[in-house]
Amino acid sequence: MTTIPMGPFERIKRRNLDYLLIETIKQIGVSNYSLLARMTGLNPETVRYKVSRQLSKYGLEVQVNLNHAELGMSVGLLVVDADPSKDWLGEVSYLFFEGKVIGTAKYVCLFAVPFRFKKKYADVLGFMKQKKEIYDFQVFEAKWTRYPSFRPEFYNFDEKRWNVDWKRVDMTQGENGATSIDVNRDAAIDYFDVKILKAMQESPTVSLAKVAAEMNANPRTLRYHHAEHVTKGKFILNSNVRWRRPSLEGKPGELMQMLVLFKGIGQEKVAKARKLVNKIPFTWIEGGSEAGDYFALLDVPIERLYETARYIEGNVEDVKNNYSMFMLDSQKSRYLFIPDEMFDPKRGWTLPSYKQEMARSEEGGLRKS
Numbered sequence: 001m002t003t004i005p006m007g008p009f010e011r012i013k014r015r016n017l018d019y020l021l022i023e024t025i026k027q028i029g030v031s032n033y034s035l036l037a038r039m040t041g042l043n044p045e046t047v048r049y050k051v052s053r054q055l056s057k058y059g060l061e062v063q064v065n066l067n068h069a070e071l072g073m074s075v076g077l078l079v080v081d082a083d084p085s086k087d088w089l090g091e092v093s094y095l096f097f098e099g100k101v102i103g104t105a106k107y108v109c110l111f112a113v114p115f116r117f118k119k120k121y122a123d124v125l126g127f128m129k130q131k132k133e134i135y136d137f138q139v140f141e142a143k144w145t146r147y148p149s150f151r152p153e154f155y156n157f158d159e160k161r162w163n164v165d166w167k168r169v170d171m172t173q174g175e176n177g178a179t180s181i182d183v184n185r186d187a188a189i190d191y192f193d194v195k196i197l198k199a200m201q202e203s204p205t206v207s208l209a210k211v212a213a214e215m216n217a218n219p220r221t222l223r224y225h226h227a228e229h230v231t232k233g234k235f236i237l238n239s240n241v242r243w244r245r246p247s248l249e250g251k252p253g254e255l256m257q258m259l260v261l262f263k264g265i266g267q268e269k270v271a272k273a274r275k276l277v278n279k280i281p282f283t284w285i286e287g288g289s290e291a292g293d294y295f296a297l298l299d300v301p302i303e304r305l306y307e308t309a310r311y312i313e314g315n316v317e318d319v320k321n322n323y324s325m326f327m328l329d330s331q332k333s334r335y336l337f338i339p340d341e342m343f344d345p346k347r348g349w350t351l352p353s354y355k356q357e358m359a360r361s362e363e364g365g366l367r368k369s
Contacts, residue, residue, distance in 0.1 A: 029239035059245025067237035072187030081135040099328035142287035148177035150241040151281035172279040178238035257328035
């Protein structure tokens with residue numbers, strides 16, 4: 001069968017429909033194809049095809065971002081100096097991103113820890129340093145975090161690549177993306193909620209009936225928890241579209257991950273840094289602390305790395321001594337889901353204290369002697 005190439009009008013029409021679908025996904029997610037169809041005017045089967053198959057053909061995928069504040073969790077950036085030969089990462093819980101800085105023994109992680117465990121979490125890291133499992137660490141607590149939206153105007157869907165006009169980027173006025181503000185309180189969340197959230201992170205289009213079957217639970221129970229807890233509790237911040245072509249096509253070398261970190265620059269300059277980095281279409285998460293720190297992680301196509309770094313450098317003259325850019329090895333990075341293994345159905349979130357770890361370590365030492 002011969003395929004007739006699309007003309008310019010057909011390409012523009014399809015591109016506009018793709019833009020509309022992506023913008024609608026950012027508003028309501030992908031769990032309800034019928035609602036997506038009504039809001040976009042597309043046929044439900046067309047929506048199903050575009051979400052389940054066509055997005056990946058474009059090098060894109062849907063990501064569910066949790067509202068950690070409403071989950072009673074505090075978010076932060078963790079920068080660690082460690083021996084690469086030691087499996088220290090296996091002992092650190094509540095991470096949702098981990099990466100290694102190229103050419104160094106430095107690691108960059110994002111964590112979301114239950115509010116009541118913030119001090120214990122730092123104690124555990126301090127104990128790891130004491131045991132020399134890590135050399136040193138820095139924690140930057142985030143008062144707010146934000147997931148900037150996918151910018152389809154800078155993406156060539158036909159060629160599956162970014163086509164960035166930096167003059168247009170520079171003219172971007174408003175900051176974009178869903179924001180979570182740290183509220184420093186526990187949340188009413190249970191075992192079913194955690195399982196639903198993890199399943200949606202793993203597969204944004206997963207059916208609740210499938211989750212119920214895997215848990216050997218009543219589907220009505222899952223539907224109730226999804227409606228009354230996950231949805232009404234605003235446990236999901238938003239659904240976003242992420243550029244994932246190198247990973248989807250097995251070409252991680254075409255992606256360079258970048259951490260931009262500003263230390264102690266004050267809230268006025270944080271606002272300036274935030275406005276600068278937020279407008280870059282490769283930024284997927286950013287956050288700022290009460291102490292005047294700002295960080296952002298970017299997924300940069302290797303062909304755009306130099307111009308991206310130059311764009312940042314050219315706009316931070318007044319804080320050039322207070323910021324750093326780290327290049328991460330994308331082949332050694334991991335994105336992690338909500339840690340359901342840390343949630344006990346009866347006790348809720350758990351975290352061994354550093355005193356318990358020390359006692360266990362000393363007990364082991366005595367047995368060995």
